Amino acid sequence: MDIKLKLNGKPICAQIDADTVLLDFLRAQGCYSVKRGCDTSNCGLCTVLMDGKPVLSCSMLAARAGGHSIQTLEGLQEEAADFVGFIADQGADQCGFCNPGFVMNTIALLRENPDPTDDEIRAYLAGNLCRCSGYDGQLRGIRNYVNSRKG
Amino acid sequence: MEQREYKVVGKSFRKKDSMQLLLGKPVYMEDVTPEALVVKILRSPHPNAMVQEINTKAAKLVPGVVDIYTWEDVPKTRFAIAGQTYPEPSPYDRLILDRHVRFAGDAVAIIAAETEKAAWKAMKLIKVKYEVLEPVLDYHTALDNPILVHPEEDWEPPCQVGGSNKRNLVASGVDADGDVEGVLQDCDIVLDRTFHTRAFQQAMMEPFGCFTQLDRYGRLHVVSSTQIVFHTRRILSRALGIPKSRIRVEKPRIGGGFGAKQTAVCDVYPAFVTMKTGRPARIIYTREECQIAGSPRHEMEIRVRLGANKDGKIRVLDLYTLSNSGAYGEHGPTTVGLSGHKSIPLYTGSLEAYRFGYDVVYTNLQAAGAYRGYGATQGIFAVESVVNELAETLGIDPTLIRDRNMVRQGMVMPAYYGETANACALDRCMEHCREMFGWEEKYPVRDMGDGKVRAAGVAMAMQGSCISNVDVGSATVKLSEDGTYNLIIGAADMGTGCDTILAQMVAEMMDCSFDDVAVFGADTDASPYDSGSYASSTTYITGKAVEKACLELKAKICAIGAEMLGCEPEAVVMESGKVRKIDTDQTVSLTDIAYRTQVGCNTAAEATATHSSPVSPPPYMVGMVEIELDKRTGLVTILDYMAVVDCGIPINPSLARIQTEGGIVQGIGHTLMENVTYDSHGRPAESSFMQYKLPTRLDMGTLKVEFEHSYEPTGPFGAKSIGEIVINTPAPAIAHAIARATGVWHRELPITPEKVAMSLAETQMG
């Protein structure tokens, strides 16, 4: 079947199978930032934005994305670059495999809530697992970024 | 203590690859390898069975299926997939595919297909007739059980480690010093306790994966998510029966390892497919495969007998560890050793005698492997828990009882191969942590109302910094024409940041900026030999090799510079960006020197050095936890976890801190929520992230990590290790806090809310 959607701002048209999962579709489109870490919607590695909302691309049929706007980290480099340096300063990127999903969900968080408390950050990002960092370094990075914006 | 001021070492630089990783660039195996055959494994549903018949006819007819291989198609040479220095302590007990399948999840057939869909479809169509055999599922009954996990005649241990396949025994041994029974008899108090830890999963975010192809020379080119490129080459060479010169193994960025990728869990399958078909092949394990056919921690049962005087002097420790290696022996003989050798020496300060005995057995369960902590974690849970119980029993503050007994700098540690603690700040770690944590205020149990209590717990830990006399690290440092450097290593940065800290060492040694050092690793064709990144060894061993290589390169640069300046090498010094003649202040730039080496020159501006160490200096650590425990639901909430670590001199404090924080949270997971249970067929119940629950950022409270420096004379810039020790304190510290809150000592992990609540309900009823 054919689908039309906006991928990172560009309208695209593609042929897919009815059971193609959005994650696989996006990787086939060259969006390698989208990672698979589990098959049970538990890890958050495959997070992308659909119409601005964070969703798990491993658990969505690509067909449902038809007619919608999908953004991956490839399309949000500048918005991400604005804050990821603060995470790098903590060394909290570590192995990096969870980073794209975590960064995407942080973008969603900061758009929704530009001045989150630590508890709000933890709650919003609870669906993003990280096995390396112990989470606190990620939190410090986001906190430092938010504080830096307050001047 | 030697405390030099460094320009680059000891500073927190961003990781070399930070921005690539945080911006989601394609850097992992699946991202950087081209289209390839999809390799899938048909796995046995039975824990012990013989494949009687296997019919692949229908499956091979599925469009897109290229071939399907069974036990009849593979070489008959047994091998081990443990990433260890040759001759490996792990027995050669595997075939690529064996007719005898030994755990639920063992490989039965390899499917190679053009697409994932075709491979899945084919898998459903393979017909296997099994002769189902009775399995050995309880590791207590494994030794000398009439059912043998490895009855085969060609079972082969490359090293003698006390094992025998005719006894289901992977390894066995005992080590002692002093009159254990005599001292025990003379003690005022003897505690005899048994502990149980599970086969926890590393659960690195990137699953196991490997890509293989024939390169332009027809050699097998392997791109693997691995911690051990050189061992993987050796393992593939033996398993496939092809010379090492025909194999190249490289690693891209690795999405976490924690020891899981110190075993060549999946590499042999695509390699076999590529050798058979001549085509590129790739395998990526599903999360379920990672959980059921990975390389988790060794489940252990540890019995500790501790003898002490009433004043709290710990005089004797007697440990016996029964370790469950599962269906294959990888890392079995070695992990078990750490359960004693890296727990008992913590009490070198007062011990008069110790004994440490162990058996490692085969069972028909998922094979275990290497996991951060590598046996020390299990042993420290046991020993530290017993010491906490001793303190509580005697009414002595558990931090003070440790002050009286702990190992201190300068002591010889009989239970640690007779090594001397040359750099040991454990005493200062305890003092520092006590103050930072507010032990005096938090140690007393506080009733918060409605069944909720707050309490605190403590534990110490140690680890090693390498495998002494075994691990080898190497580094090549090259000068480029613009005065910048290339560092080439065979160690594997799996997210830990070793590329970065080794580059810091080069910058420090060569007196250049950190940004002027480019790092490459690891590739068996290009990297100098390194045993790989495990056993906490990269900073300590490869770091020292970097230091040595830099010294050699400096000497070469000075020699070339001196020749250009028309003087003897002794007459010059190397300074930032140039070589200077001391008496005349004439200089020649590194750029000129580098170009000089490219024209009619017999000296290369590069050096390769190798390092191994006769000692493995332990890092030390103290962890303290404050919990709130709900006596009615049994829920344990971590409020604060604070730790002070002595890793010698931290090369990059930010990265050392993150290592510590990450290790603590893994430890919290093992202690409170990660469980490994099996159904009656020996199948793991926790086969997905839906069932195997890693801690989220809502499950770990607030962390605080600080350092106490010591200076390790044998380490680079005084450094010891950090990667593994950090996982060791949570289990005993949290179990301690729970015992403080409830009066019940839990000696089996994980300590789930159910165990806490029901143990209290029983107490109340009784």
Next chain:
Amino acid sequence: MITIQKYVRAQSLEEAYQLNQNKRNRIVGGMMWLRLGSGGVGTAIDLCDLGLDTIEETDAQFSIGAMVPLRQLELHAGLNAYTGGAVKNAVKDIVGVQFRNMATVGGSIWGRFGFSDVLTMFLAMDCFVELYKGGLVPLEQFAGMKKDNDILVRLIVKKTPGKFIYTAMRNQRTDFPVIACALSQMDGTYRAVIGARPSRAMVIRDEKGLLAQGITESSAKALAEFAANTAPTGSNIRGSAAYRTHLIQVLTERAALELGGM
């Protein structure tokens, strides 16, 4: 992994209903566990074009479309004002924001999953499901029905004045509950709903009038005991039957005290 031959966005409920009469076809909701299933689906029927992703509030009721994601429940001011935040409490620990942006109310209720926080919560309310053919069915009745080929269109929650408490015990913060407990008082009648037993949530009414004299420490305890004795429990990897029964007692008692403002 599930294979799907065809994907259809139904343009009317009738179209969806007709397609759904074929046993090989299936309505997709949030699609959260696509990769867990095996077997083949003929046509995946998507209701996403039918405008069922909104919550409509009137003076008398909430009408919650089947395709409303859980995140919308969590953030809905009216629903949370009516339930005193209980709805938010019921869903906020379900995996993560991304998951809750996808998992639908319809999927949660239709599945009648044992572990469902959503079913547990709505069973405590004056709630009906609207089925395309079956019409309005009280949720409690629906929870006991077998899955058929009808279509769940929306949930109707009557704004019967009341108070609601939701609480659950989880081994890990975003895991399925070991026991979920919703408690409500509407028009003077009390309802305890016990979910994750681990089988399907069940409604327990205060048949004995244990709370007739109001909520006190002892009446809360009595209700909790009654709930624990009434709700059958079973064992799975998250907890044994005995622990679950123990938790029902603890959570119900605490919820009752909270409901009573104690």
